[in-house]
Amino acid sequence: MAKSPSLFGATFRRDLLLAFRHKGEMINPLVFFLIAISLIPLGIGPEKALLMRIAPGILWVMALLATLLSLDNLFRSDFDDGTLEQLLISPHPLYLSVLAKVLAYWLATGLPLTLLSPLLGGMLSLPSGAFIALCSSLLIGSAAMSLIGAVGAALTVGLRKGGLLISLIVMPLYVPILIFGASAVTEAARGNPFDVQLAVLGAILAIALLLAPLATAGALRVSVNG
Amino acid sequence: MNWQWFHRLGSPRWFYEKTDAWVPWLVILAWGLLLVGTVWGLGFAPMDAKQKDSYRIIYVHVPVAFISMACYYIMAIAGAVGLIWKMKLPYMVMKSAAPIGFAFTIIVLATGSIWGRPTWGTWWEWDGRMTSYLVLSFLYLGIIALQNAFQSRDTADKASAILALVGTVNIPIIYKSVDWWYTLHQPASLNLTSAPKIHISMLYPLFTMIAASYIFFTLVLILYTRAEILRRESKTQWVKDLASGVPSKGDKA
Numbered sequence: 331m332a333k334s335p336s337l338f339g340a341t342f343r344r345d346l347l348l349a350f351r352h353k354g355e356m357i358n359p360l361v362f363f364l365i366a367i368s369l370i371p372l373g374i375g376p377e378k379a380l381l382m383r384i385a386p387g388i389l390w391v392m393a394l395l396a397t398l399l400s401l402d403n404l405f406r407s408d409f410d411d412g413t414l415e416q417l418l419i420s421p422h423p424l425y426l427s428v429l430a431k432v433l434a435y436w437l438a439t440g441l442p443l444t445l446l447s448p449l450l451g452g453m454l455s456l457p458s459g460a461f462i463a464l465c466s467s468l469l470i471g472s473a474a475m476s477l478i479g480a481v482g483a484a485l486t487v488g489l490r491k492g493g494l495l496i497s498l499i500v501m502p503l504y505v506p507i508l509i510f511g512a513s514a515v516t517e518a519a520r521g522n523p524f525d526v527q528l529a530v531l532g533a534i535l536a537i538a539l540l541l542a543p544l545a546t547a548g549a550l551r552v553s554v555n556g
Numbered sequence: 557m558n559w560q561w562f563h564r565l566g567s568p569r570w571f572y573e574k575t576d577a578w579v580p581w582l583v584i585l586a587w588g589l590l591l592v593g594t595v596w597g598l599g600f601a602p603m604d605a606k607q608k609d610s611y612r613i614i615y616v617h618v619p620v621a622f623i624s625m626a627c628y629y630i631m632a633i634a635g636a637v638g639l640i641w642k643m644k645l646p647y648m649v650m651k652s653a654a655p656i657g658f659a660f661t662i663i664v665l666a667t668g669s670i671w672g673r674p675t676w677g678t679w680w681e682w683d684g685r686m687t688s689y690l691v692l693s694f695l696y697l698g699i700i701a702l703q704n705a706f707q708s709r710d711t712a713d714k715a716s717a718i719l720a721l722v723g724t725v726n727i728p729i730i731y732k733s734v735d736w737w738y739t740l741h742q743p744a745s746l747n748l749t750s751a752p753k754i755h756i757s758m759l760y761p762l763f764t765m766i767a768a769s770y771i772f773f774t775l776v777l778i779l780y781t782r783a784e785i786l787r788r789e790s791k792t793q794w795v796k797d798l799a800s801g802v803p804s805k806g807d808k809a
Contacts, residue, residue: 481722485715489705499698499719502691503726506733513740534729545722548639552714 337422338430345434348407355403356438360446363396367450378455385454386464386515392450393443393468394504397475400439401500402493404431404483405550414487418554424547432480432543440472456519463518466528471511474535477542478503484549507534566643568785569794575778582775589768597761604758610674615762617667619769620660621685624692625727627657627773631699632724635717645781647713648788650720651703652780656773658696664689684738688731695723709788 349356370388371381408414408431417427447468448461456464482500486492514527564570597615604611631653638646668686669679680686699716706712789795 478722481718485702485719486705488711492705495701495705498701502694502698502730503722505691506726506729509733509737513737530733537725537729541725542722545718549715549718552711552718555711 336426337420338426341417341427341430342434345431346437349434349438355400356442359396359399359439360442362399363392363443363446364450366392366395367453370454382455382457382519385451385456386460386519387512388454389447389451389456389464390468390471390508390512390515393447393472394475394501394508396443397439397472397479398497398500400435401479401483401496402486404435404480405487406483406492409487409554414550414554418551424550425543428480428484428543428546428550429539432476432546435480436473436476440476441469443472444468456515459521460515460518463514463524463528467511467514467524467531470528470531470535471507474507474531474538475504477535477538477546478507480546481542481549484546484553486553487550488553507531510534563643566641566645568645568648568789569792571645572782572785575782579775579778582771582778586768586772586775589764589771593761593764593768597765601758601761602755607675610671613667613671615765617664617671618762619766620667621664621689622766623769623773624657624660624664624689626770627653627660627777628692628695628720628727629724630777631657632717632720635713635720639714639717639721644788645785647717648784649777649781650717651713652777652784654696654699654703654716656776656780658693658700660773661689661693661696665693682738682741684735687738688734691730691734692727695727699723 367388370384374380374384405414408417418424420427444465447464451461451464479496479500482496482503483492485499486495489495510527510530514524514531517524517527593615598612601612601615603609631650634646634650634653637643638650665686668683668689672681672683672686673679676683699719702719703712703716706715786795786798
């Protein structure tokens, strides 16, 4: 090793390695996504026209719920084994380590979800023209959801039973992402342009990228000291 | 610049003793204005040409809607002040504001749906404004749930302050996105959502009710905060003196 690796890189590599060693935690949200989507036609019937109409909304709501499932794991193990405390007392900015952790988390959860979504879109007879919209909106949206969700995860990491509470406090904050994400897919399914929605999602991601790690860092300090 | 006044603001005891004198006046003012505004609005303001008497619920609905939004900002600002200057009192204000704001939001939703029945013909319409208030009530619920989840009061205060601040950044975004979502899906038949021109004789009672509601809200917030002060400071000498009816002499808490 020529020069010492930055904390950002080290945290990122470590988290990614951990994620790939715990494949179950990575795969479970995807399986949830798959099963939950399969339940929809069983509940409302296999009529293609109806499925096609509700597919964008259903896909997005289910993707949102699937990201909530794994959120509790983001800081949990680091909190339990003391890694989090080491990150807090290290001289490096906490903003960057949080960003590294969220980036690794997103690569392990949000990205696979995005890659799986066209398959599920096909199951719900989403027109093939909407696949690009589905993937690109989920790609940006899941990144923003990971960043915002990290705040909720950091706030509740000190609690033994934080799982449900995260969903309660984070879901209202996901409303704008859901609205624009689902709308992009709906418009694409009708053959309309969807660049406005993607631009807004990008703007939300930019704001989240700027502010969410700050709030997460503050929340981690509170949770660890409390 | 002398900052003593600012730090005194952070003292729960100072706040408690100061507001002692305000409460009776606020009670008189709040109830007086509420009475005048209600009688004026419900009894004497002219009837609306289209909606007849049902529009009169505006005199409750709109002022309460104002406050449920303002309350979130007051809560978030109090939380920020607590985080920045590490004062005790702002956290107590923040904690008191959450259930009050939630209650006001519920009143907005309830009066909105009662108003919706005669005008839109349905109890619940996914109207842009009602949907934003629904999300606002979820935000309040999140704060209350987080506040109650922690054993340590200090952690609970700081955590809910951070969540309140995150929510503050989000509220304009949520509001705008719901607005946009609604115009996208808006059914053609609804045209009452665009604010109709309101006659001046209907406006004066509305202003009275808005002022009354703000004062009422201030009063409730002060009373809640006072109760919270007593609960948290119950170990201190001045609260014990207060409880036992002994007029306390010592000025140093």
